[in-house]
Amino acid sequence: MTVLVRSGVGPLCAVARAAIPSIWRGKYFSSGNEPAENNPVTPMLRHLMYKIKSTGPITVAEYMKEVLTNPAKGYYVYRDMLGEQGDFITSPEISQIFGELLGIWFISEWMATGKSTAFQLVELGPGRGTLVGDILRVFTQLGSVLKNCDISVHLVEVSQKLSEIQALTLTEEKVPLERNAGSPVYMKGVTKSGIPISWYRHLHDVPKGYSFYLAHEFFDVLPVHKFQKTPQGWREVFIDIDPQVSDKLRFVLAPSATPAEAFIQHDETRDHVEVCPDAGVIIEELSQRIALTGGAALVADYGHDGTKTDTFRGFCGHKLHDVLIAPGTADLTADVDFSYLRRMAQGKVASLGPIKQHTFLKNMGIDVRLKVLLDKSNEPSVRQQLLQGYDMLINPKKMGERFNFFALLPHERLEGGRHQRNARQSKPFASLVAGFSELAWQ
Numbered sequence: 346m347t348v349l350v351r352s353g354v355g356p357l358c359a360v361a362r363a364a365i366p367s368i369w370r371g372k373y374f375s376s377g378n379e380p381a382e383n384n385p386v387t388p389m390l391r392h393l394m395y396k397i398k399s400t401g402p403i404t405v406a407e408y409m410k411e412v413l414t415n416p417a418k419g420y421y422v423y424r425d426m427l428g429e430q431g432d433f434i435t436s437p438e439i440s441q442i443f444g445e446l447l448g449i450w451f452i453s454e455w456m457a458t459g460k461s462t463a464f465q466l467v468e469l470g471p472g473r474g475t476l477v478g479d480i481l482r483v484f485t486q487l488g489s490v491l492k493n494c495d496i497s498v499h500l501v502e503v504s505q506k507l508s509e510i511q512a513l514t515l516t517e518e519k520v521p522l523e524r525n526a527g528s529p530v531y532m533k534g535v536t537k538s539g540i541p542i543s544w545y546r547h548l549h550d551v552p553k554g555y556s557f558y559l560a561h562e563f564f565d566v567l568p569v570h571k572f573q574k575t576p577q578g579w580r581e582v583f584i585d586i587d588p589q590v591s592d593k594l595r596f597v598l599a600p601s602a603t604p605a606e607a608f609i610q611h612d613e614t615r616d617h618v619e620v621c622p623d624a625g626v627i628i629e630e631l632s633q634r635i636a637l638t639g640g641a642a643l644v645a646d647y648g649h650d651g652t653k654t655d656t657f658r659g660f661c662g663h664k665l666h667d668v669l670i671a672p673g674t675a676d677l678t679a680d681v682d683f684s685y686l687r688r689m690a691q692g693k694v695a696s697l698g699p700i701k702q703h704t705f706l707k708n709m710g711i712d713v714r715l716k717v718l719l720d721k722s723n724e725p726s727v728r729q730q731l732l733q734g735y736d737m738l739i740n741p742k743k744m745g746e747r748f749n750f751f752a753l754l755p756h757e758r759l760e761g762g763r764h765q766r767n768a769r770q771s772k773p774f775a776s777l778v779a780g781f782s783e784l785a786w787q
């Protein structure tokens with residue numbers, strides 16, 4: 346595999362990205378029937394079997410939470426799973442253009458809402474810090490627009506390993522990081538462009554204030570409960586020890602109703618659903634904050650609008666992986682239900698989307714940005730990487746249609762537009778929110 350070398354740091358240069366593997370996380374897999382010999386007894390499997398033996402079968406949500414974020418053995422806690430050496434790759438790791446366009450989205454919203462004198466950029470689940478790095482580069486390039494605006498960066502991250510990588514990517518070496526493992530702000534520093542940056546484990550610890558929130562491939566790793574419709578009504582899917590095969594887990598159905606059933610809609614027509622209460626809690630918190638202090642949230646992920654059923658799947662080494670095999674060695678994920686996110690925001694803030702990544706990036710001017718970078722680069726390998734990255738992000742058969750953008754905005758942001766609309770205009774004011782319609786500098 347080829348990996349680009351960093352060819353420059355100037356405003357128009359192409360920035361190094363990993364080679365693109367042929368698979369990304371937006372594919373489906375039903376857990377299944379791996380032979381027992383492919384089921385190594387990992388420390389996480391031992392821990393889960395002990396737990397199940399002591400207290401009984403566990404929900405899929407508890408399984409996901411333990412496997413991904415258990416503070417001692419969780420998949421996300423002590424490893425770098427991103428990129429070509431890891432288990433999956435994400436849009437910011439594929440192309441710098443992705444983060445640059447998101448940076449422009451935030452500046453466009455900041456301008457549209459009156460150019461406040463300060464804002465916080467808050468990212469949930471920042472991975473390697475690549476996305477926020479690309480956004481901050483745009484903020485530096487557009488320094489003349491943002492001048493006199495007091496910006497700070499706030500990262501919500503549970504992974505010790507990834508927070509270290511984020512610090513290496515983003516912070517100025519000469520300014521030592523302040524660390525305090527026992528504090529809600531467990532690390533603090535200054536970015537390469539001189540902006541204060543802080544790390545938290547939970548969103549509720551991030552200071553309230555005018556903020557732009559970003560969550561890219563974050564909601565899909567939050568724990569889901571799974572339910573199956575049966576002649577007796579909804580029954581939750583649990584995980585139990587397989588009595589037939591030693592050291593193996595299996596799915597079972599709860600014999601009676603469970604409390605999480607309250608999250609299923611009364612008029613639900615599917616026969617299998619996944620619900621993610623943690624996503625609801627985070628959307629409520631984001632909505633309250635935005636309603637109170639202004640700003641916006643941009644959520645990008647693979648998902649559906651309340652239509653899909655069994656999307657729980659695993660990834661290891663860029664391959665689909667049985668979710669019940671060797672827990673702790675593979676990523677677990679489920680598609681985001683945007684209809685649920687919208688319901689949780691309703692009444693507090695306005696929401697836009699989900700719209701396809703292809704449409705969002707085209708509206709944000711991806712073609713123009715690609716052309717600028719191609720025109721500036723004579724290096725064939727760099728040009729090829731730029732074109733491949735563009736295709737991966739935009740192609741409807743690749744990430745273009747599977748990934749979606751969804752935004753939360755204060756009601757005033759859209760109501761203001763209704764007043765401005767004249768009688769002949771048929772489009773709602775949402776047409777003035779970049780990405781959800783064509784970008785227009787105001």
Ligand code: SAH
Nearest residue numbers: 421435470471472501502503504561562566
């Ligand atoms: N946004 C990045 C990384 C996506 S992977 C990108 O697109 O490249 C998911 C990220 O969420 C990782 O950084 C992981 O450590 C973090 N994460 C997972 N569960 C979390 C939780 N409950 N709270 C905060 N961060 C979490």
